[in-house]
Amino acid sequence: MSLKLRRLSYALGAEVCGIDVSRPMTEAAFGEIYRAFLAHGILLFRDQAITREQHIEFSRRFGELDRHDALPRDRHPDHPELLMVTNEPKPDGSPSDSRYTGRQWHSDMSFTMEPALGSLLRCIAVPEVGGDTLFANMYMAYDALSEGMKKLIAGLHGIHLSGTRKIANTETGIPRAEEQKRINPPVAQPVVRVHPETGRKALYIGEKVRRFDGMTEEESKPLIDYLVRHATRPEFVYRQHWRKNDVLVWDNRCTMHQALGDFDETRLRHMERTTVLGTPSGYVVANG
Ligand code: SIN
Numbered sequence: 546m547s548l549k550l551r552r553l554s555y556a557l558g559a560e561v562c563g564i565d566v567s568r569p570m571t572e573a574a575f576g577e578i579y580r581a582f583l584a585h586g587i588l589l590f591r592d593q594a595i596t597r598e599q600h601i602e603f604s605r606r607f608g609e610l611d612r613h614d615a616l617p618r619d620r621h622p623d624h625p626e627l628l629m630v631t632n633e634p635k636p637d638g639s640p641s642d643s644r645y646t647g648r649q650w651h652s653d654m655s656f657t658m659e660p661a662l663g664s665l666l667r668c669i670a671v672p673e674v675g676g677d678t679l680f681a682n683m684y685m686a687y688d689a690l691s692e693g694m695k696k697l698i699a700g701l702h703g704i705h706l707s708g709t710r711k712i713a714n715t716e717t718g719i720p721r722a723e724e725q726k727r728i729n730p731p732v733a734q735p736v737v738r739v740h741p742e743t744g745r746k747a748l749y750i751g752e753k754v755r756r757f758d759g760m761t762e763e764e765s766k767p768l769i770d771y772l773v774r775h776a777t778r779p780e781f782v783y784r785q786h787w788r789k790n791d792v793l794v795w796d797n798r799c800t801m802h803q804a805l806g807d808f809d810e811t812r813l814r815h816m817e818r819t820t821v822l823g824t825p826s827g828y829v830v831a832n833g
Contacts, residue, residue, distance in 0.1 A: 548577045550585075554783035557682040557800065558587035566590050566792060567599040575606050582607075582663070583743055586800045587680055587783065590792040593667070597817070600792070601626050604665045604819035607794065611820040615657050615707065615729050619643045621817070630666070630804070630816040647804035649752035650681070650773055652797045653820055656707035656729050656753060661797040662823035668791040670815040675808030678785045679777070683747040684799050686776035687737065690748075695737075702733035703754035703769070704833045731833025733758045734826055736772070740798050741824050747799040748776055758830060776801065787816075798823065 549562040559581060570578075582588050595603070601624065604610055613620040613628050619642060621627040632644040653661040666678075687695075707729040736757070738749040750772045756765035785793060795802065808814060 548581055550581060552585075553587065553589060553785075556685060556781045556783055557585060557680060558589065558783045558785075559585040560589040560591065564590060566593050566603040567595045570606070579607070582794060582796060586682055586684075587793060587795045589785070590794075591788065591790070593790050593792045595667070595790075595792070597621070597624055597627060600665065600667050600817065601819060603792075604821065607663050607665070608821040611654065611659075611661065611822050613820065615654065617728070619646065626819050628818040628820065630814075630818055632810060632814050644810075645806075647678070647802065648806060650679075650777060650801050650803045651751040651753050652683075652749065652801045654797070654823075655734055655749070655751065656705040656732050658732060658825055658827055658829070660734065660823050660826055661820045663794055663796050663821040664818050665792060665794045665821075666816050666818045668787040668789055668793075668816055670813045671787040671789060672808040672812035672814055675805070676787055676812075676814045677805050677807060678787070678793075678802055679805065680783045680785065680795060680800050680802045681776050682781045682783075682799070683749065683776060683801060684740075684745050685781045686772075686778075687746050687748040689781075690775070698736045698768075698772070701736040702758040702827070703736050703750055704731045704733050704756055704758055704830050705751075705753045705827075706731050706755050706833065707753070731755070731830045732827045733830050733833075738798060738826070743799070745799070748772060750776065751801050752803075755833065777803075 550559040552559050610626040612625040619628050630643050630646045631641050633641055653664045734749055737746050739746055754769050756762045
């Protein structure tokens with residue numbers, strides 16, 4: 546098989562044309578897809594009218610799937626491998642807990658000791674306009690730093706927090722941030738990570754980083770803000786305009802992303818995500 550690819554932007558991403566991800570695929574054919582995934586950071590498959598089971602099955606080709614124990618409220622009750630990202634109200638009419646998922650620049654599961662290798666997001670419903678997602682190429686962001694800045698950040702670890710959204714758990718009344726902190730204590734991750742498969746260095750930062758280990762928040766904030774601003778310069782970014790039945794897979798080890806609130810919140814935006822477990826990284830910080 547020779548893969549038909551169409552680049553999505555200058556910075557990253559490619560559309561894979563003419564593939565039905567629900568059909569059986571040989572190891573060789575999947576190998577081509579995986580090589581393209583490593584090369585482009587993001588792959589888009591359009592027009593994939595697939596079931597939840599098929600979404601999970603295709604995702605498993607990329608590696609072992611997370612059962613989302615770190616985000617128990619957002620996973621599907623019958624399919625723990627699926628994380629709901631939806632603004633559809635709950636059956637009792639209360640707002641969805643996951644309606645603001647991903648609104649900060651982040652790399653998936655960076656607040657755990659097994660940050661995600663990849664994520665596969667399936668678009669089930671999207672408003673007529675908006676509901677886009679931005680992705681940044683963190684190799685490019687790292688490469689563009691000065692030698693001085695690369696030296697400065699080489700040994701730094703950023704402390705990543707989960708659940709910074711201010712939503713109360715409707716059953717316990719405990720704010721989500723507190724609940725998340727109990728399940729997921731803060732984890733320090735290297736600010737520069739070497740991609741385990743390509744060997745390239747990438748910036749590993751985002752808006753879930755509270756401070757650098759060994760430094761105060763006040764000292765850390767200007768550098769965190771600078772690095773996030775730098776990494777999200779337009780030339781490093783791709784903007785995904787979703788269509789129903791899009792399946793997008795991204796490499797969390799060399800990209801970060803942000804879901805935008807650029808849509809009418811009364812319109813349904815419903816996405817479902819699988820998360821592929823990555824290699825162990827980081828350490829828990831007691832006083833994060
Ligand atoms: C996520 O951060 O996994 C969700 C992204 C999105 O909803 O666009």
